[in-house]
Each structure stands twice: as structure tokens, then as C-alpha cells.
Amino acid sequence: xxxxxxxxxxxxxKTGQSMTLQCAQDMNHEYMSWYRxxxxxxLRLIHYSVGAGITxxxxxxxxxxxxxSTTEDFPLRLLSAAPSQTSVYFCASNRDRGTGELxxxxxxxxxxx
Amino acid sequence: AQSVTQLGSHVSVxxxxxxxxxxxxxxxxxxxxxxxxxxxxxxxxxxLKYTTGATLVKGINGFEAEFKKSETSFHLTKPSAxxxxxxxxxxxxRAFGNExxxxxxxxxxxxxx
Numbered sequence: 001x002x003x004x005x006x007x008x009x010x011x012x013x014k015t016g017q018s019m020t021l022q023c024a025q026d027m028n029h030e031y032m033s034w035y036r037x038x039x040x041x042x043l044r045l046i047h048y049s050v051g052a053g054i055t056x057x058x059x060x061x062x063x064x065x066x067x068x069s070t071t072e073d074f075p076l077r078l079l080s081a082a083p084s085q086t087s088v089y090f091c092a093s094n095r096d097r098g099t100g101e102l103x104x105x106x107x108x109x110x111x112x113x
Numbered sequence: 114a115q116s117v118t119q120l121g122s123h124v125s126v127x128x129x130x131x132x133x134x135x136x137x138x139x140x141x142x143x144x145x146x147x148x149x150x151x152x153x154x155x156x157x158x159x160x161l162k163y164t165t166g167a168t169l170v171k172g173i174n175g176f177e178a179e180f181k182k183s184e185t186s187f188h189l190t191k192p193s194a195x196x197x198x199x200x201x202x203x204x205x206x207r208a209f210g211n212e213x214x215x216x217x218x219x220x221x222x223x224x225x226x
Contacts, residue, residue: 092156
């Protein structure tokens with residue numbers, strides 16, 4: 001079972017560059033989300049989606065864009081990278097919105113110089 | 114509004130000793146509560162969850178947690194620590210009717226041989 005797959009695992013960007021972090025899940029989950037993890041701050045929700053064509057903002061959405069054209073894919077776009085976006089990014093999906101049990105990818109480590 | 118406070122960013126215990134990781138939550142409506150574990154360079158995985166019913170919840174790897182409404186707590190325990198328990202642990206809360214899961218800042222558990 002592949003579960004939640006994130007690519008790339010590592011990326012280095014220069015300030016102002018744009019890029020897309022890919023996330024795909026093969027569990028037919030309706031709910032998907034993106035988090036960033038920073039030391040001492042836990043995980044913070046960036047954007048989430050409750051189904052294809054529906055997205056909403058989380059706690060820290062500025063500088064990020066998402067779309068959900070299919071149930072399987074939920075890419076995260078950095079429009080103009082800034083050093084403050086240096087972080088580890090996790091994509092997660094949820095089988096049951098009611099209970100909130102998330103399945104996580106292995107993470108994407110992004111460094112912005 | 115919902116929030117989680119984890120007391121102690123680092124906890125060290127000897128192998129074979131009791132593990133106690135503290136979590137207090139704030140929620141204006143009945144909460145769903147979770148503990149996740151993150152091993153180095155991996156995503157998070159669910160340890161256990163409380164939704165409704167029995168307040169003592171058993172999870173994987175011998176961990177358990179007790180929901181105490183009067184104390185707004187959901188502390189994680191394990192009677193006897195094992196070296197393989199070394200990881201970072203996150204408490205999370207989701208208020209009933211809320212789509213979002215809010216994480217605490219995490220507690221890094223170190224096991225002393």
C-alpha cells in the first residue's frame with residue numbers, strides 16, 4: 001500500500017522562486033491537508049480540502065496556493081519563496097472526517113536561501 | 114476555539130521506567146483527542162484516539178491515555194519504556210463539528226539505557 005506519497009523529499013530554492021510540492025493518496029480519502037512543521041511550533045495547518053474542487057485556508061495560508069482537481073492529488077504551490085518558508089512540509093489525508101484520524105506522508109524538507 | 118498545551122518539550126526516562134507525557138486541551142465543545150508519534154525522518158502516525166465512550170484509551174505499542182474532562186487533560190502513559198519508544202509525540206484536538214485538527218508543540222522522548 002502506497003498510502004500518502006509526497007515529492008520531492010528535499011528541495012533547495014532561492015528567494016523569489018516558485019515551486020510545487022506534490023501529494024498523492026491512493027486510499028480514496030475525501031479530506032486532505034497540508035501542514036508545516038517548525039522546531040518548537042508543532043504542526044500548523046496551511047490549507048485543507050474536504051473533496052475535489054473544494055479547498056479552504058488553515059492557520060498559516062499566506063504565500064501558499066492549493067487546488068484539488070481530483071480526489072487523489074493535492075499539490076501545494078509556493079508562489080514566491082521566502083526564507084520564512086524554510087520548513088518540513090507534510091501532506092495528510094483522512095479516511096473519516098468525523099474522527100480526524102490522519103494518514104501522513106513522509107514529508108518534504110524545503111530550504112529557501 | 115480549540116488549543117492544546119503539551120507540558121515539557123523534552124522528557125527523558127530510563128529504560129523500563131514509567132513514561133508520562135502531559136497534554137491539556139481547550140475546547141468550547143466536546144473534543145476528539147489524539148496522540149501521534151513521529152520517528153526520525155518520518156511522518157506522524159496515530160498512537161491512539163478518544164472520540165466518545167470509555168475514557169481510558171489503549172493504543173499501539175503499549176501506550177494508553179485517559180480523558181479527564183474535569184482536568185481538561187489527556188496524558189499519555191506507558192508502564193515500561195523501551196528504547197524503541199524514543200521519538201517525538203504530539204497531542205492533538207479536534208472540536209466536534211470542526212474540520213481542523215490542532216496540534217500541540219510536541220514532546221521529544223529520550224530513553225536512557
